[in-house]
Amino acid sequence: MSDYRKKLDAVRNIVYSNDTQISSVIRIKNYIENHFETDLNLDVLSQTELISKYHLLRLFKKYYGQTPRQYLIDKRLEKSKNLLTNGISVTETCYAVGFESIGSFSSLFKRKIGKSPLQFQKEQFSRNKLD
């Protein structure tokens, strides 16, 4: 058995031994993926698994390395990039992925992606034309 296989087994025993917790946190992650456009918060998520929101927060961070909120924002931004690339307007995209105002969507998009949604969309269009 390679050294890496031994390390994988050790990590599995130390970090990933609680199957119940892992199944639960995967279901929460899937719930976020399937409901990212809705008004998601810790209260809603904790009700889906009938666990306290503090426990949920701790578990999610432990197994995914980020909070459910951070995961949700990344998911919404990823989806918004897809919609913008497919020609959906900035306003439509904003509401379709679950943001409540154009201002907060645009400023978050610019902070995380490095350009405004409109700039991003224009760049995608010009790239497609050049291709």
Add this chain to the structure above:
Amino acid sequence: MKVTLISIPVRDQEKALKFYTEKLGFLKKKDSPLGGGNRWLTLVSPEWQDGPELLLEPAPNHFEPCKVFQDALMEAGYPYTQFDTDDVQKDYDRLVELDVEFSVKPTEMGTVKIAVFNDTCGNNIQLVETL
């Protein structure tokens, strides 16, 4: 500062180009001569062409410690780097059909599923699917 490039050491750039494009499905993005038969050779993912570039770097041929490090990783089974995928099992099945050798078959590790293959250029590469 932005992270736009990751590099992997390869023994033969042309062989690596064929493996990474024809078997893994990456696209060539930049290819320019650097003298002495070396090239600045980068690839991108087809579904994320404005994402980070993968530099196929002929360092092991020019810097002995790099070769020693690469050999040691290979010997111990450690991946040099990893790529995300939506479905590890599907990629595993496709790559096995193309005679790619895996040292770790699709294996669940908590909230991820992984597999490790030999890139035939001196490296183990890990595929990761978030569950």
